[in-house]
Amino acid sequence: MLKAENILFKVGDKILLHETSVAFEENRFHVIMGPNGAGKSTLLKLLAGSEKPSGGKIFFHEKEINQFSRKELATVRAVLSQHYNITFPISSNDMVMMGRYPYFTTVPSKEDKEICKKATAVMQAEELMNRDYNTLSGGETQKIQMSRILAQIWNSENNQNKILFLDEPVSHLDMKYQNQLLRVAKEMCQKNITVIAILHDINLSLNYADRILLMKQGRIEYEINDQQEITVPVIKDVFDVDSKIIDPGNGHRPIIVF
């Protein structure tokens, strides 16, 4: 569905992403992991179309990504960033409505408002809606941003597959918000939405991911489709950390301790 062929990315002489080919099957939860500077964000930016690869091609539904107009792209994929710097006062309502900007010119339609309402309901953010965004806590602002992102790619008719990119979405959220946000993302996979997320917590990843890509020094080194493939040497190789894997049995996912 989303496919990268021989893409690479360099700034000047420095190669941030070595030649890589990778495909993302639809309606699954893909997680990208790796140490800092491994090229995770670079890969995500290329896939999301905000940076152009120095070489290679990216296809979305068999159509090259640079054949899409910015506006078309905005209706089929959305990106949640780690955090946002909002300089001016704005209500949470207006913030979520921004997700519908690609769909209306001056005044939002009834449908736009309806979708915003549904998106905030999914995120359980209704009681925050009339507040000033800048007075919210970190976890609450991320809830609002996630609502905005969901409103942007809301699949009313399940007509077309869409992509949700999450760039370290939970790095500074507490456990409750982390799980809530990832659970919602996971639910979206049932609504014809493919999730591609960068995460740092390996146990969270094991909990939600259908597939984990492990990156190191600008390359995808491992592709984990089965939780059993995560081994101590793999973790040592990628993260340079000694770990122990605990298998609780009974089909529970393994727990990794450092």
Place this chain on the structure above:
Amino acid sequence: MNKLSFRFYYISLSILLLVSLIVSTRVGAVDISFQDIISFFGHKLGFIPDNNPNSIPQALFFQIRLPRVILCAFVGAALSVSGALMQAMFRNPIVEPGLVGTSSGAALGAAFVFVMGKTISGPFADFIGPFMLPFFAFLGGLIATLLVYRLSSVFGKTNVNTMLLAGIAVNALASGGTGFFSYIARDPQARSITFWNLGTLSGADWPAVELVGISTTAGILICLRYSKALNALLLGETEAGYLGINTEKLKMRIILINTFIVAMATSIVGVIGFIGLIVPHLLRMMKSSDNRFLIIASALLGAILLNMADMVSRVIVAPSEFPIGIITAFVGAPVFLFILIRNSRKQQQGGFYA
């Protein structure tokens, strides 16, 4: 955020603008009563028979007072809308055309034409003469704005400190240039271009009203199309891009429109500072940061406030007049400092105003 609708603000600001326009046509070196004003219009429109068509008060009203008041309203609108646009673009509440060099660059361009215009246009003076002033004012304003913008936006993020410092340097350079032209000017009238650093509306006439009126109205109508995109810019440039906005194109267009309206106004009235800073800020505090609202309401409130400032400038030292830039600076600079202090305090608390 209060519940009063956008429409309520538009209507009340429009009424206030009308009142301030009427009141300010009255006062000045020569006091004109409301009855006089009504009869002047009656004469002009032919409702009231005109026994003395060339009376001095009537001539004064139509040739000096009325164009000045209307020009003032357009200039106030232009500078305030420019402030709203720049603040949205730089994603920072302390930007305005006077601070980032647009105004002083435009003033330099205009001073250049005043002093050197006859020399460079030569035999074609009649033909290109009228276009030279707006053209060079625009060019000067554009170069100054781009310079400050490029210097302050390294790595895609606008650094406020660098922006203010770059603004100081560019402003100093531009006003130095303006000073240089006023020094070498032979024409005694051109020597008075020093007034430009303080601004004055005394040069108002109908051609000036036409120039600034048309440029400001056109500029505002065009930039309303970009208000949604400017809202999205609040998220950051990359994030606005994810919403389908071509941010590079947007910024370039906003800089062009903005420089155009500021340069046209500045080429006539000189540098009037701080009005573009205060007006959008007040509106944001009163109601909303939505740029569509800010653009429309800034035009109205800017026209009102500059009109009031001009009224003061005409009254306090009548029959002579006080440079309007001094008044806007006296009111605006403290407000600027207030915003600056509040922002740096927020920054210390880990806020996002950086």
